Amino acid sequence: MHEAADGAPKAAPRPVDVIVIGGGQAGLAAGYHLSRAGADFVILDAQPRPGGAWRHAWPSLRLFSPAQYSSLPGRMMPAPAAGGHPDAAHVVAYLTDYEQRYRLPVIRPVRVRAVRRSGASLQVETDAGIWRARIVISATGTWWRPYVPYHPGIGDFGGEQLHTAGYRGPESFRGKRVLVVGGGNSAAQILAELSQVAQTTWATLRPPRLLPDEVDGRALFELATRRHRAALAGQDAASIGDLGDIVAVASVRQARDRGMLKAEPMFSRITPDGVAWADGSTAACDVIVWCTGFRPALGHLAPLRLRGPGGAIGTDGTRALAEPRLHLLGYGDWTGPASATLIGAGRTARQMVGEIIARL
Known part of the structure; x- marks a missing residue:
């Protein structure tokens, strides 16, 4: 047996319907909808405590939107006591409460080393044993792969x-x-x-x-959503870059x-x-x-050999084209409109889980 961060024994690895890799905002949003659907699932998180990447951000980092427009499904983020846009500590407290409120089955700290095909299942190899699942949702985000471009000297x-x-x-x-x-x-x-x-x-x-002072994350999310829908319909639409x-x-x-x-x-x-x-x-x-951005943290998926030309993983929505038992959530617009944001992750997770439950 292994121990969780709170000292309680970790559940022994067992076959489940769905494994979510990552217990940050995207993983919790997926867990919320999986729980409501009655799915048999676990969330494997490498961090010792809740909060995801927000726990590692600098203290003054601010969300782009007020709290009411930065919420995961089912639970409105409370407004900060001091007013204004929430800071990193406020988001950590919110995610911690969210995980506990819905009693999501997060097992931590568990570091996923590899995902492999294993007959009708996907095999998830970790430092706490091997799990098998019919569906895997990768929600590891980008924070763990900071990008620094090369410059001469x-x-x-x-x-x-x-x-x-x-x-x-x-x-x-x-x-x-x-x-x-x-x-x-x-x-x-x-x-x-x-x-x-x-x-x-x-x-x-x-x-x-x-951007104009009145434009915040809510407006950006709605714009990203309209652009995504227009692209699916083969139409053009304004991009965020048109505004700033x-x-x-x-x-x-x-x-x-x-x-x-x-x-x-x-x-x-x-x-x-x-x-x-x-x-x-x-x-x-x-x-x-x-301050040059991040890349998706997808090293655990390397054994599946899903990367195409340019290194990208082809997807239909959140589902990997070359491995339909794998979904990717929270990495950016290519896995759902604004899915790397709190509100975007929640909306994308709802549609994704609906597709998963229909398959199960």
């Missing part, structure tokens, strides 16, 4: 380099020269915070564009009003003490913060 830089995933707050950067790389929401929020304690430079591939790139949460608006959101074009190379542009100009820095 990257190995020569003499200062500190870290990715968004390793950022924990501004205090250790006080008084330093910090280069923030990336034109998305994480870059803007981190830059806004660091600009209050450090000398900051911002480098982006294209000029950053803030960055949601103007309070900290970003404040930095904008301080004149701190001016970005430089992307540099051409990294030097031992900073970066240089093709025109010969340079900027010295002590730290480079790479």
Whole structure:
């Protein structure tokens, strides 16, 4: 027997109808609908406690939407006591309560090493034994695969380099020269915070564009949904990129009003003490913060050999085309409109579980 994070014995591996890999927001949304459908399932989560990737985010990270538009199915997220958009700790508390409220069968910490075909089942190999299931839902997200693009000289830089995933707050950067790389929401929020304690430079591939102040995550989700439906119908529709790139949460608006959101074009190379542009100009820095995104954490699916040209896994909705017993949830628009968001994961999970139950 193995022990869960709370000291209780882990259930011995056994055949089940559905295994969900990952106990973050997407896995919990799937679990909610599976539970309501009366399915025989378990959720295997590698983390020792609830909260998923939100437990590892920097404290000041803010959701793009108010709490009422950032909820999983069945349970509205309470509004933060201080008002405004919820921070990472608020989301962790909400996910913890959600998991307990619906008594979802999460077994942790269990690290999934591989998923393989085994006759009529899929075999899920973990550090706590082997499970078998008729259907597997992979909901491991992207946080565990931070992406840093190659730039000439990257190995020569003499200062500190870290990715968004390793950022924990501004205090250790006080008084330093910090280069923030990336034109998305994480870059803007981190830059806004660091600009209050450090000398900051911002480098982006294209000029950053803030969304109108009144546009938040709810509007973005609805736009993504309309675009997805239009694509299925062979029609064109406006994209999020037509509006802008960055949601103007309070900290970003404040930095904008301080004149701190001016970005430089992307540099051409990294030097031992900073970066240089093709025109010969340079900027010295002590730290480079790479806010350059993530890739899907899908290493456990490698034995299934599902990747096609370009490394992508082909899907029909959430179902893998080359392995119909596998569903992927929460990795981005290719697995459902805005499915990497709280509200998007819940809506996509409902449709996915309906398809799964029909097959079972």
